[in-house]
């Protein structure tokens with residue numbers, strides 16, 4: 554795949570024995586991250602789940618916290634704020650905000666893989682205030698203005 558950036562990772566005391574985030578396959582995009590605590594998520598419940606580590610991301614990057622599709626499909630477990638954003642200047646514990654959208658309580662054991670981390674380059678912007686915007690064919694149309702069918706007409 555592409556070249557890897559370096560992210561400094563500090564294990565916290567309650568994560569000292571856990572595996573570090575890691576790619577499950579040679580071509581995986583996300584590094585699987587495990588829970589540093591056990592908990593049960595009731596249907597409709599949410600929780601910020603500890604990972605047991607903190608990171609320092611290089612300038613110009615973020616780390617996205619994304620759900621795992623297997624947990625989503627089989628159990629209705631997702632990251633409520635997906636994709637979660639880890640700022641480059643954040644030095645607290647990385648947490649995974651899990652939500653149970655399924656019908657059954659979901660048990661998470663310490664060490665279970667609960668989400669995946671994807672580093673990404675960030676483009677910053679300056680907002681330049683103007684009196685008028687350039688015109689386009691779309692104009693202010695949005696939110697379904699182009700229709701729902703893939704067929705012509």
Ligand SMILES: O=c1ccn([C@H]2C[C@H](O)[C@@H](COP(=O)(O)OP(=O)(O)OP(=O)(O)O)O2)c(=O)[nH]1
Nearest residue numbers: 618634637638639640641643646647648649650
């Ligand atoms: O899934 C997540 C999302 C966020 N964070 C941490 C790292 C991130 O840098 C910080 C702030 O996240 P965000 O900007 O999304 O939340 P906010 O509600 O805007 O909080 P803040 O005012 O602290 O920026 O919280 C996590 O550990 N996991």
Ligand SMILES: [Mg+2]
Nearest residue numbers: 638639640643
């Ligand atoms: Mg914020």
